[in-house]
Amino acid sequence: MTEVSIVVAAGAGVLSFLSPCVLPLVPSYLAFLGGLAISGQQDKGPTRTSLLPHAALFILGFSLVFVALGASLSLLGRLLFGYQEGVRRVGGVLIVLFGLMVAGVLKLPWLLRDWRVHLRERPAGYLGSVFVGITFGAGWTPCIGPVLGSILTLAGTGQTAGTGVQMLAAYAAGLGVPFFLSALLLDRFAGFFDRFRRFLPFVDLVAGAMLVLMGILLFTNYITVLNGYFIRLTPEWLWNRL
Numbered sequence: 001m002t003e004v005s006i007v008v009a010a011g012a013g014v015l016s017f018l019s020p021c022v023l024p025l026v027p028s029y030l031a032f033l034g035g036l037a038i039s040g041q042q043d044k045g046p047t048r049t050s051l052l053p054h055a056a057l058f059i060l061g062f063s064l065v066f067v068a069l070g071a072s073l074s075l076l077g078r079l080l081f082g083y084q085e086g087v088r089r090v091g092g093v094l095i096v097l098f099g100l101m102v103a104g105v106l107k108l109p110w111l112l113r114d115w116r117v118h119l120r121e122r123p124a125g126y127l128g129s130v131f132v133g134i135t136f137g138a139g140w141t142p143c144i145g146p147v148l149g150s151i152l153t154l155a156g157t158g159q160t161a162g163t164g165v166q167m168l169a170a171y172a173a174g175l176g177v178p179f180f181l182s183a184l185l186l187d188r189f190a191g192f193f194d195r196f197r198r199f200l201p202f203v204d205l206v207a208g209a210m211l212v213l214m215g216i217l218l219f220t221n222y223i224t225v226l227n228g229y230f231i232r233l234t235p236e237w238l239w240n241r242l
Contacts, residue, residue: 005155007170008151009154009168010170011210013171013176015174015203015207016144016147016175018178018196018200018203019204020204023196023200024193026193029132029136030051033183052180052184053129054126054129055180055183058129058133061135061137062172062176063169064137066137070151070167070171071165073153074155087156088157088219089219091157091215091218092219095154095212096212098215099150099208099211099213101146102147102208104205104208105208147207155167
């Protein structure tokens with residue numbers, strides 16, 4: 001199940017970044033990190049060189065949270081190894097429900113509650129950027145909550161703790177790489193956002209449909225069949241490098 005799950009987790013991370021609640025907030029996060037970059041300096045604004053290390057540490061912060069959650073859910077799944085069939089089916093149902101929530105078909109207000117931590121003051125230095133990333137990762141926001149919950153549920157059905165770590169690392173990469181590119185291409189981000197704005201309503205539909213399909217595959221155990229196809233399609237030279 002690992003190969004398919006990692007691809008899905010990475011795709012879910014990208015869709016989380018492009019979601020209607022996260023993407024519009026990216027300029028605010030970049031501005032906040034920019035404030036950390038120029039803290040104690042006389043610069044009029046952050047330069048790309050000063051911003052990029054803070055963006056990378058911000059990504060590291062929320063990646064640590066996601067990976068820790070993935071490892072924890074995988075260990076829990078191992079403790080329930082004797083009930084693996086039931087865990088897999090329940091997990092499939094939960095992922096389908098999460099997908100319906102993301103697509104806007106199903107509303108669960110208790111899960112849509114915003115748990116974000118609002119920082120009134122900028123923490124200092126590079127460690128401050130890591131801390132801001134940790135608070136972002138620990139916040140159960142309405143945008144990434146159902147998607148992240150689906151990936152965590154999928155991680156809980158994995159055979160090893162390493163599976164959960166790999167999946168959540170892939171999710172963090174899917175979310176973090178576009179964020180880093182936004183910092184790298186800061187002067188072009190506004191233009192990209194203006195062009196992409198009209199597609200925002202479709203992002204949740206795509207993410208929801210992907211999660212529903214993944215939940216059905218997990219429930220029926222057809223995900224192992226897909227994994228077999230992925231393995232056969234992977235060139236031998238690539239396997240030798242992995």
